[in-house]
Amino acid sequence: MIELHNVEKTYHSKSGDIDALHKTNLTINAGEIFGVIGLSGAGKSTLIRCINMLEVPTGGQVIVDGQDLTAMSEAELRKARQNIGMIFQHFNLLASRTVYDNIAFPLEIQGLSKDEIRKKVEPLLELVGLVDRRDHYPSQLSGGQKQRVGIARALASSPKVLLCDEATSALDPQTTKSILDLLKDINKRMNLTIVMITHQMQVVKEICDRVAVIENGDIIEEGTMFDLFTNPKTPTTKDFIKSINNVELPAILKDVPLSKEYIEGGKLLIRLSFIGASAGDPLISSLVKKFDVDVNILYGNIDSIKDTPYGTLLVEISGVRTSIKAALTYLHERNLRMEVMGYVS
Amino acid sequence: MSPEIINLLIKSFVETCYMVAASTIISTLIGLPLGVILTVTRKGHILENTPVNAILGAVVNATRSTPFIILMVAIIPLTRMIVGSSIGTTAAIVPLTISAAPFIARIIESSLLEIDHGVIEAAQAMGASPLQIINKVLLPEALHSIVLGVTLAIISLIGYSAMAGALGGGGLGDLAIRYGYQRFRVDIMIATVVVLIAQVQIVQSCGNYISKKLNKNKL
DSSP states (O other): EEEEEEEEEEEEEEEEEEEEEEEEEEETTTTTTTEEEEOOOOSHHHHHHHHHTTTSEEEEEETTTTTTTTOHHHHHHHHHTTTTEETTOOOOTTTSSSSHHHHHHHHHHHTTOOOHHHHHHHHHHHHTTGGGGGTGGGGSHHHHHHHHHHHHHHTTTTSSSEEEEEETTTTTTTHHHHHHHHHHHHHHHHOOOOOOEEEEEEHHHHSSSSEEEEETTEEEEEEEHHHHHHHOSSSSHHHHTTTOOOOSHHHHHSSSOOOOOTTOOOOOEEEEEEGGGGGGSOOHHHHHHHSSOOEEEEEEEEEEEETTTEEEEEEEEOOHHHHHHHHHHHHHHHHSEEEEEEEEO | OOOHHHHHHHHHHHHHHHHHHHHHHHHHHHHHHHHHHHHTSSSSSOOOOOHHHHHHHHHHHHHHHSOHHHHHHHTTHHHHHHSSSSHHHHHHHHHHHHHHHHHHHHHHHHHHTTHHHHHHHHHHHHOOOOOHHHIIIIIIHHHHHHHHHHHHHHHHHOOOOOOOIIIOOOSSSHIIIIIIITOOOHHHHHHHHHHHHHHHHHHHHHHHHHHHHHHHOOO
């Protein structure tokens, strides 16, 4: 649905050029919720603004729904933008218009008649749950309600893509949750492709299918949520995951030397991560039954990514060399991710 | 006060109102597009155009820095060309308009610049053209602030109209100079000043009221 080919952006200022985005390649599939996470100044705002050409890239191609936006005239671009909705951190509603008129705004721009506008706006008011607020002005609404108006406004022209620019960063956790639920619902119901940039890992975990981590204008890591959670490769990603998930070793094991080689009478430390249906398997008890090993659970956690359960276990296995080896082979065959950390004596 | 004086006062008041109203309307018609152009051609705005902005800015500043009384005399040939005479109430409208238009342009510019860039960005993201952004975003969002600015311009025009009166334009200023000052009629002087003060008060109150009604930001 969205393809970025070698997209780059350089800002020229008196104090020199700033490369906000280096050659970036990204493919976002139709119907998925794609997250871009990064610290402030990492280039994520520039990236999302390049998708609808609010920022014109210095180089590269932006292809949305098969159309190359970078090759378009101003007028063609305006038409194409009607296919790309956008919501903002600070909502950016028109203060002089009521809720109804704010949602009607993009349709007015397209030159629809009053009747056609009403037919589109009323179901949207219903969808975002603001029917009783239709004649209120933005200043009379709470932050969450304002963002709902923003969402309804973005959906008014029936776009195929919705861009979310830090859409929940100005909201409290509870409101954030309800906005994310709404986005998830819309994604499913309308098969809408959603791109969201955020610095909140919690948000990404809640709704994203795939995620890219951006730092200093480069995408440093990209993958499914499960990949990123269970196998983060860069320190930045690890930091983000740490912010919501404990991946550290328990304190008592922190300073214990880990050996790659088998230690007679020692224990093997492994971290297991599993997702979805496999989270229900009686893994530990079958290990103990099938092989002559003892399994001790040091740490366990069950969480969810989007709506899929996801668990982490830190276990130590002890036994003779051959039975540990057999147990490891068994674990490898299971539908889970395993990290062998080493032996402790 | 004799009935003649009261009649004179009423006549002068009507003349002042006529001058101020006509010049407000015409100068707003000129100042509004000027203010819009000054805003949108700024750096980083929707129709960035540095040369246009610089030239227009210079013209506006030049007009604004000419004292009204000098401007009025300097453009007498122009006034004569437009109105056919350089004396009289209608003739006074020309210099009043020319001095107020750039003032209104600057007022409108500063009102439009108050609008959050995010709102403009949102409209762009929806595919709005620059003209639609001006008509449907900038002007409606700034309207309450523009009303206050135009109120300020009207009050300045009431002051300028008194000067125009001194040069044969009629109105309350003319009355105060000819009767109050030159004929030592203190009562007429006081009456004129009272009418002027009341006029300014009423204009300001109306402006405040309308602006407040239009402002949906603070409720």
